[in-house]
Amino acid sequence: MSRKVTKAIFPVAGLGTRFLPATKSIPKEIMTLVDRPLIQYAIDEARAAGIKEFIFVTSRGKGALEDYFDHAHELEASLREKGKKDLLDTLRATNMESGAIAYIRQHKALGLGHAVWCARRLLADEPFAVILTDDVILGEPPCLQQMIEAHEETGGSMVATMEVAADKASSYGVLDVAEDMGAIVRARGMVEKPAPGTAPSNLAVIGRYILAPTVMQNLNKLRAGSGGEIQLTDAIADEITEGRDVFGLRFRGQRFDCGSKIGFLQATVAFGLERDELKGEFSDYLSNLMSVRRAAE
Ligand code: G1P
Numbered sequence: 001m002s003r004k005v006t007k008a009i010f011p012v013a014g015l016g017t018r019f020l021p022a023t024k025s026i027p028k029e030i031m032t033l034v035d036r037p038l039i040q041y042a043i044d045e046a047r048a049a050g051i052k053e054f055i056f057v058t059s060r061g062k063g064a065l066e067d068y069f070d071h072a073h074e075l076e077a078s079l080r081e082k083g084k085k086d087l088l089d090t091l092r093a094t095n096m097e098s099g100a101i102a103y104i105r106q107h108k109a110l111g112l113g114h115a116v117w118c119a120r121r122l123l124a125d126e127p128f129a130v131i132l133t134d135d136v137i138l139g140e141p142p143c144l145q146q147m148i149e150a151h152e153e154t155g156g157s158m159v160a161t162m163e164v165a166a167d168k169a170s171s172y173g174v175l176d177v178a179e180d181m182g183a184i185v186r187a188r189g190m191v192e193k194p195a196p197g198t199a200p201s202n203l204a205v206i207g208r209y210i211l212a213p214t215v216m217q218n219l220n221k222l223r224a225g226s227g228g229e230i231q232l233t234d235a236i237a238d239e240i241t242e243g244r245d246v247f248g249l250r251f252r253g254q255r256f257d258c259g260s261k262i263g264f265l266q267a268t269v270a271f272g273l274e275r276d277e278l279k280g281e282f283s284d285y286l287s288n289l290m291s292v293r294r295a296a297e
Pocket of ligand 1: 112132172173174192193204205206207232233
């Protein structure tokens, strides 16, 4: 049995330029899907998977993200006074235990691998999770929990994976598959953003990882890869070269790329339709909208 995974790294240093002008003053991780910031979805998924320590790798301009995790004492007191129990519960559910969150600064945007490496001193010789908050996943059980359960069986390192269209593979890390066991595949290699037409498979890496401590050691090389950046994918691929196991899990669930406008819009619709208090009115609105548009075509 491998050691329990209790720490997760959240690389949140990106500038979010695809969402300018919004990201001029708010970190993209605070952008709201229905009524919760993206980061809350990531935290909830990590908690459901048993994560106890949350390490944010941040950069300049991310103050609002740090503030988001402060307890809102005045607001809580006022809701309590007014007897607004539901709102109070919603608010309290976001409270984090003191000392459970650490913030580390990435001083230079040198890539995802570098961001993860910045957290090295907060980890002992233990497996750890990495969650990319842009990838929002609707799934039950939540994706990271599915991975923790699978990892308990396999050990080694594990990435979340899903099939993508051939012409999209060059936007992802892609698995070279040694053995396909159904939900789990064993990798013989991993390539970050392969040139069009050269992807070793159609299985893309999605932003959930459970990594062996040796991946952090591989990152010590600080070797530049695709796009001149230090890539996490390369440090995971090194595991395979050195004879250690790397698996991909075809998770059950729907992934949204909330780092893109279209992905964010799709996620807004999907998560809106999941909410009991919204779905009736919202789906009526969407069907009417579509029929009016179709009639006008
Ligand atoms: C990152 C990773 C890539 C992965 C992707 C998933 O790329 O480097 O391997 O497939 O996330 O979203 P990015 O989207 O940050 O360019």
